[in-house]
Amino acid sequence: xxxxxxxxxxxxAEIEAVLNQQIKKEAYSSSIYLSMASWCDRNGFDGSADxxxxxAEEERHHQMKLYKYVLDMGGTAISPEITxxxxxxxxxxxxxxxxxxxxxxxxQSFKNIAxxxxxxxxxxxxxxxxxxxxxxxxxxxxxxxxxxxxxxxxEEGTGRWQIDKHVGSIKYDSEA
Amino acid sequence: xxETGSASSSLTEVFHTKHGSVQQCDKSHQWLIEFAGKxxxxxxRCLLKLKKxxxxxxxxxxxxxxxxxxxxxxxxxxxxxxxYVLSVAEVIALKELLQGTFVMLELNHLxxxxxxxxxx
Ligand SMILES: [Fe+2]
Ligand SMILES: [Fe+2]
Numbered sequence: 001x002x003x004x005x006x007x008x009x010x011x012x013a014e015i016e017a018v019l020n021q022q023i024k025k026e027a028y029s030s031s032i033y034l035s036m037a038s039w040c041d042r043n044g045f046d047g048s049a050d051x052x053x054x055x056a057e058e059e060r061h062h063q064m065k066l067y068k069y070v071l072d073m074g075g076t077a078i079s080p081e082i083t084x085x086x087x088x089x090x091x092x093x094x095x096x097x098x099x100x101x102x103x104x105x106x107x108q109s110f111k112n113i114a115x116x117x118x119x120x121x122x123x124x125x126x127x128x129x130x131x132x133x134x135x136x137x138x139x140x141x142x143x144x145x146x147x148x149x150x151x152x153x154x155e156e157g158t159g160r161w162q163i164d165k166h167v168g169s170i171k172y173d174s175e176a
Numbered sequence: 177x178x179e180t181g182s183a184s185s186s187l188t189e190v191f192h193t194k195h196g197s198v199q200q201c202d203k204s205h206q207w208l209i210e211f212a213g214k215x216x217x218x219x220x221r222c223l224l225k226l227k228k229x230x231x232x233x234x235x236x237x238x239x240x241x242x243x244x245x246x247x248x249x250x251x252x253x254x255x256x257x258x259x260y261v262l263s264v265a266e267v268i269a270l271k272e273l274l275q276g277t278f279v280m281l282e283l284n285h286l287x288x289x290x291x292x293x294x295x296x
Contacts, residue, residue, distance in 0.1 A: 001188040002202040003288040005281055008220045076224075 009074035016075040016111050017123055023066045026108055029102055030059035031082045036095050040089075040164075045092060047164040053144075055099075062132070069128055071134035092160055093150050100143040107136040139170040145170045190284075191276040195269040198277045211273060212266055214258075222256040224240045227278065229253060230271050 011019070037052035070077040089095050110132050117126040149163045187199040187208060196211035206217045209226075218226060229251050238249070249267050251260040260269065 001192070001200055001284055002205075003281075003285050004200065004202075004205055004220060006285055006288065007205070 011070070011073045011075055011122065011125055012120060015113075015116060015120065015122055016070060016073075018116055019070050019075070020067055020078045020080075022109060022113060023063055023070070023077065024082070025106060026059050026063035026066060027080045027082050028085075030056045030063060030107060031085045032102060033059060033099070035085050035087060036089075036099065039089050039095060040092075043092070045160070045164045047166075047168050048092075048095070051167045052095075052099075062135070065131075069125075075134075092163070093147075093155070094146045096143070096150070100147055103139045103143045104134070107134070107140060110136060135176070140171050141172045141174075142153075191273065191280045193269065193273050193276065195266075196273050198283060207277075209273075211270055212260065212262060214260070216258040218256070218279060222258070223251070224254055225253045226251070227274055229296070230267065230274055233267055233271075235264065238267070267268060 009016070033052045033056035037049045037056060040046075040052060041049035067077045067079075086098070089098070110129060114126060114129055114133065117123070117129065146167055149166055153159050153162050153166070155163070187201055187202045190198045190200050190207070192198070196209065199208045199210075200206075201208065201217075204217075206219050207223055209216050209218060216248070233249055235253075247263060249260075249262050251262065253259070260266075260270070
C-alpha cells in the first residue's frame, strides 16, 4: 500500500500542528511588540518605540517564514487570531521585563518543537528550525542587554532618557 | 493488510469495523469509505476535513444534553461532494472507524519510511 499522506506532505500532522502553534506565537509576539511601541511612544520614549517597531516587524517576518514552510511542505498554514494584547504598562522598566519574558518563552517553545523533530526523526524540519534557534540567541541577548541598562545607567535623574537613547544601539555580533 | 489487486480495482483495505470500512486506492490516490449504507470516495484533503469534522463533534455533550442538542449530526465538508447525516451512535462508530484508519495509515508510513531508508 502506498504511503499516500507522505506523498502529499513532507511533515507529519503533529509537526504541522506545532508549527501552526508557533505561527500563532510569533504573531502574538509581533502584536505585543507593537503594543509596547505604542506605550513607549505615548510616554515620550521615542528610541524605545523605534526599537519595538523594528522588533514587531521581525516577529512578523518569523511568522511568515514558518507560514511558508508549512505550505511548501504540503501542510495547511493557519492564519491565527490574536487577542488579549496588553495596552498599559506600569513602568518603562516593565515593558522590557515583559519583552525578555516573551523571548524566553519563544526559545522554550522552539526547544519543544526541536524535541518533537528529534523524536520523529524529522531532520528536514530540524534543519529549518536551526535558523530560529540561532535567531533566539540574538533575541534573548538583546532583550537581556536592554533590561541591564536599567542597572547600569539607573533610572534616577535623566536615567530613563539615557536608557531610551541607548536601546537602539544594542547589537549582537557574535561570530560563534 | 489484504491486497486485492485485481485489474478492475486496486483497493487495499486500510481498516474495518463491524459498522464500516475504509479502503485505499493507490491508483487514484483516494480512499473509499463504506459507512451508514453509503459508499464515498475521498481525496487527501477531504479525508483530513472529514477527520477534523468528526473529531470536533462533542459526543459527550450530545449524549448528556439531550434537550439542547438535536439527535442528528450533519457532517458537511467544504468543497467536498459528500455529506453525512448521522445519529450520535453513528458518529461514535464513524469516529472509531477513522481513528483505526489513521492509526493504520501512520503504521504504514512508519514501515514505508523504514523500508525506504534501507533501500536508498
Ligand atoms: Fe520570533
Ligand atoms: Fe523575537
